Amino acid sequence: MKSYSFLFWGYNVVWIGIAAYVAILLRKLKTLDRRLDRIERRLSGERKDGP
Amino acid sequence: MDRLSHPVTVALLVIVGVLMLGANFMVFLYAPDERVMGAVQRIFYFHVPAAMVAFASTFVMLGASIAYLWTRRRIWDNLARSATELALLFCALVLVTGPIWARPAWGVWWTWEAKLTTTLLLGLLLAACVLVRSYADSAEKGARLASVLGIVAALDVPIIYRAVDWWRGQHPVVFGPGKKDPLAPEMRNTLSFCLLAFLSLYALLLLLRTRIACHEDRVQDATEMLGARGESA
Numbered sequence: 001m002k003s004y005s006f007l008f009w010g011y012n013v014v015w016i017g018i019a020a021y022v023a024i025l026l027r028k029l030k031t032l033d034r035r036l037d038r039i040e041r042r043l044s045g046e047r048k049d050g051p
Numbered sequence: 052m053d054r055l056s057h058p059v060t061v062a063l064l065v066i067v068g069v070l071m072l073g074a075n076f077m078v079f080l081y082a083p084d085e086r087v088m089g090a091v092q093r094i095f096y097f098h099v100p101a102a103m104v105a106f107a108s109t110f111v112m113l114g115a116s117i118a119y120l121w122t123r124r125r126i127w128d129n130l131a132r133s134a135t136e137l138a139l140l141f142c143a144l145v146l147v148t149g150p151i152w153a154r155p156a157w158g159v160w161w162t163w164e165a166k167l168t169t170t171l172l173l174g175l176l177l178a179a180c181v182l183v184r185s186y187a188d189s190a191e192k193g194a195r196l197a198s199v200l201g202i203v204a205a206l207d208v209p210i211i212y213r214a215v216d217w218w219r220g221q222h223p224v225v226f227g228p229g230k231k232d233p234l235a236p237e238m239r240n241t242l243s244f245c246l247l248a249f250l251s252l253y254a255l256l257l258l259l260r261t262r263i264a265c266h267e268d269r270v271q272d273a274t275e276m277l278g279a280r281g282e283s284a
Contacts, residue, residue, distance in 0.1 A: 007093055008079055010151075014097075014144070015071055018252065021140075022064075025259040032266040039273040042282075 063255040070248035082241040094152040096241055100249035101144040102170075106208050108138035108253065109173070112180075113205035116198035128194040129264035131201060132184060137256050139177040141249075146174055157221070165218035169211045176204035 078096045085092035115131035118124075149167065150160040161167065180197045187193030210217075215224050234242065 007090060008075075011075060011078065011097065015075070022067075022255065022259070025256070025263060029259060029263050029266065032263060032270060036266055036270050036273065039270065039277060043273060043276060 060255070060258060063251065063258065067248070067251050067255050070244075070251055074245045074248040077241040077244050082237050083235060085238075088156055091152055091155045094148050096245045098145060098148040098152060099242060100246040101141045101148065103246060104249045104253045105138050105141035105145055105173075106211075107250070108134045108141060108257075109177070109205050109208050111257070112138055112201045116201040116205075119194060120198050125194075125268055126265065128198070129268065130261050131194075131198060132264055133257055133260035135177055135180045135184075135197065135201060136260060137253060139174065139181060140256075141253070142170070142174045142177055145170060162221070164222055165214040165220040166211060166222040167220075169207055169214050173204060173207045173211060176200065176207060180204060 074096070078093055082093065082096065084090060112131050112134035115127045115134060119127035119131055149170075153162070154160050180200045183197045183200060184190075184193040187196060214220055215222050
């Protein structure tokens, strides 16, 4: 192992942290997408059925 | 089409992944050891791009805050909110990586030197922007206060940049007006590559965070419309 192995692992811990943050953002976006689709379908359905 | 498969998002995800792997390769296998500091100098390739991206994000926040105060359009507030959070994230990386380098180089984790102190001040102002949005009486009031605070925070960036010149601090100055580039070509290439990786990561995060903020607005509007018809979402 080289003397800077601690730096290598430090870097990778940060990259993994950032990757986890990206994954959380993607998951949140997906959840919001589904929720928005559901609400918009209900709203558009009502408009079609309405007077 | 699933909105997650937005081609720009997918392309950025792939590009960021490849650039991050490339950055690790260049930092640990391509760049040479610095003669005086040795291995710990490699933090430089992380610390400097993180600082540059934090400053860039602060300027995005500044532009979006001014645009929001001018037009009161929510899209600008969403962009300002996203840029503030990301500026805080990268500023935190700067404030963590700096002391890791300072301990072996200066013998102390922290010193109340001008550049460090003004950077800490930027972090605190950005945190205040985030908190103001969270705890304001109304979203509109929070956005207005955070925009004003964001403009004040952005004024700190040029002060950080010139702090060493103005107050003769001990923080190293690698680049700046009248400075001769002291980096070896391999070091300069590695720094440029890492900066590119950080900028692409920032673009991805800003895109995702702003889309989430816009979606939250749309969900809230649609929920209110349902509520007005006596239904719950």
